Amino acid sequence: MDKLRLLELFLATCDGGSFAAAAKTCDTDPSTVSKAIGRLEAQLQLTLFQRSTRQLRITTAGRRYAATVRKLMQDLGACEDELKQLNDSPSGALRINSAACYGHLYLRPLLQAFCQRYPAIRLELEINDLHLDIIEHEIDVALRTGYVKDSRLVARRLSPMDFLVCASPHYLDTHGIPRNAEDFHQHSWIGFRIKESQQLQPIFLPDPHGQYQPYELARRHITDDGEAMAHMCADGLGFAQLPHFLAKQGLHSGALVSLYPYYRPPQPDSGVFAIFPKREYLPAKVRVFIEFMTAALDAMGEGTHHTWAENLDPVVSFPATQP
Known part of the structure; x- marks a missing residue:
């Protein structure tokens, strides 16, 4: 029996004045209550109740202990109610x-x-x-x-997370539109360096059948900041493969255009x-x-x-x- 249950039976005995009353309150039997009080007294090395054949009388130590336990139980209940309210309400x-x-x-x-x-x-x-x-x-x-x-x-x-091959209209007007993945070897590319691994983010481009494949392309410019990559692309420094949330503003304003349909990692x-x-x-x-x-x-x-x-x-x- 855990300590909390012992304290619950102890307070019920104090309030009811007998093991039988405590047993009724706590939905158990008088023998269980009596053994619980005995176990609690053994742990404390204190006599909490004076027992006789006619009555059960709480001791001075028992009365003081009961006052402390009652406050602890009230504080615990209040804390549980507060935590439940916090968990159940958006606050x-x-x-x-x-x-x-x-x-x-x-x-x-x-x-x-x-x-x-x-x-x-x-x-x-x-x-x-x-x-x-x-x-x-x-x-x-x-x-x-x-x-x-x-x-x-x-x-x-x-x-x-959908990726889009983007460039600025000015860059395309100046350097032309690549018609296939191999054409990108003749163009400037902005690469993204992943901070944790320090590796360059791979580039996926469509093959002649429209299926996306990884391509090894030289990156003329490299950054580890996604917003910087999008701005560099919009400023005409080259192509970039941007996540959709990075490309959105530039595509909406016309600062960027997308060449191919989106690439979505299959995982x-x-x-x-x-x-x-x-x-x-x-x-x-x-x-x-x-x-x-x-x-x-x-x-x-x-x-x-x-x-x-x-x-x-x-x-x-x-x-x-x-x-």
């Missing part, structure tokens, strides 16, 4: 960690509307490309792009994810944030299995068949 501090580009371009513009809807939630926002251990760093939810592999976490996909664990620790009872503040993000992305034409890039009309729909 308190919500600590969010987001990949840099996605955080700046997609998440930040939505935060005002989220805070207006849930004024009791306080945001603690971290934007970086570090793959932090969200359990160790006590992060409530992380927005990450790419691949997620951690059995301790729940990864809910917000959308696929099912690739995309944009909301990640949070596995919990049987998900805090309401996390639940409403994920629901809000899902609805906001849906309004932008994005969901678990699609993005707006599927409806984009590229400059070159298919690569020309090579002779």
Whole structure:
């Protein structure tokens, strides 16, 4: 029998004045209550009740102990009620960690509307490309792009991650439009260096049959910042293969154009994810944030299995068949 149950039976005995009354209150039998009180007294090395054939009388030590136990039980109950309320209502501090580009371009513009809807939630926002251990760093939810592999976490996909081959209109006017993957050897390319691995992000281009394949191309310029890569591309420094969330603003404004249909990595664990620790009872503040993000992305034409890039009309729909 655990200590908490012993204390519960002890208080019931104090209030009821007998083992029988305590047994009725706690849905057990008098023998169990008597043994529990004996075990508690043995642990404390104190006599809590004076027993006789006619009555049970609490001792001075028992009365003092009861006052302390009662306060502890009341404090524990109040704490449990408060924690349950916090867990069940969208309130308190919500600590969010987001990949840099996605955080700046997609998440930040939505935060005002989220805070207006849930004024009791306080945001603690971290934007970086570090793959932090969200359990160790006590992060409530992380927005990450790419691949997620951690059995301790729940990864809910917000959308696929579609890649678009982009260039500025000025660059295409000056250098021409490549008609197949081999033509890119004659063009300037902007590469992306992954910070964690320090390796260059691979380039996938369509073959003569329209199937995307990895291509080894020299990168004239290299950056480890996604937004910088998009701006360099819009400034006419060359081609870049941009994730859809990085290409969106430039395509919308006309600063960028897309050559081919989108490329989507075939792996099912690739995309944009909301990640949070596995919990049987998900805090309401996390639940409403994920629901809000899902609805906001849906309004932008994005969901678990699609993005707006599927409806984009590229400059070159298919690569020309090579002779």
